[in-house]
Amino acid sequence: MPRQLAIAAASAAAALLALAAPAQAYPDRPITMVVPWGAGGGTDTLARTFSALLEEELGQPVNVVNRTGAGGVVGHSAIVTAEPDGYTLGIGTVELTGYEPLGQSDMTPASFTMLCRLASLPGSVTVRADSPHEDASALLEAIKAEPEGAYTSSGSGVGGAWHLAVAGWLNSEGVDPLKVRFVPSKGGAPALQDLVAGGINLFTGAPAEAKPLADAGQVKILAIMSPERIDPFPDTPTLGEATGTDWDYATWFGFVGPDGLPEDVRTSLIEAATNVFESEEFGYVHGEPRLHPRRRVRRGVRHVRGGRRDRRRRGHREARPRAVGAPARLASAGRADRYAREGP
Known part of the structure; x- marks a missing residue:
């Protein structure tokens, strides 16, 4: 009996210690970035450039996976059906606004957590x-x-x-x-x-x-x-x-996740994506400076600290993330370019 009591006490102590231990900060393991289009194309190149820089911000590997088929439905479905824990994310494209009207899928932009608009490219x-x-x-x-x-x-x-x-x-x-x-x-x-x-x-x-x-x-x-x-x-x-x-005409590309991401995860991802978006390294993806006139954010000193890229702005307001926001406006092709140039 004393031995059983000792085991029970030890188990209870271990449980209390587990409850008292701080939760692992997000992210604590690699992230998958789903691209709904083929390797070597514009979306894929954009995604790989963005993912490489996002790794620096988050301090964890970001692995790009191409999931193609059905006009992007396969890849977008892989994102929207993923566990909303922040470890499966992806690149959303303008096709999201057309699946429901065309009867291809019931997915819409509202099916996702929209994190940041990354680029707009003309045809x-x-x-x-x-x-x-x-x-x-x-x-x-x-x-x-x-x-x-x-x-x-x-x-x-x-x-x-x-x-x-x-x-x-x-x-x-x-x-x-x-x-x-x-x-x-x-x-x-x-x-x-x-x-x-x-x-x-x-x-x-x-x-x-x-x-x-x-x-x-x-x-x-x-x-x-x-x-x-x-x-x-x-x-x-x-x-x-x-x-x-x-x-x-121009199309847009956004950084997205499944609906229901925890608020702390969403906040971390928006902050990291914003830093990448504003960086000179990402601003010249494809060797092309963002292709449409955009308001440029004045940048201060950037340095690396604690495995994450941090930045200080001297005398400037904290930059706000360029959220994808209401991309359903693009359902009308005639309004697509205005959205791509001016944002939400």
């Missing part, structure tokens, strides 16, 4: 280097002259960002959007591979995705769907300059 009009069309105006006239389906385009899933880009452009020019057949893909990288191989005629994804192939002489970017020329492509006209259209 482009990109063709093979040996295309006979030297500008977007000539391409448009050829599309008008040919029968429906003679020209094909790709860059995302059906109803996705780059599908809306080409459909909106054609519609603004008075051309039936169905004149160009859209071929769904798992992202910009495979679509560009199809373009170079001759499987499609047109890519309407971000110029950042096409830039390496353009530099290699395999594709040419005829125009950019931005209201003004952008620094990385000073000699490439806007679509408005090329054809006279008033159409411009």
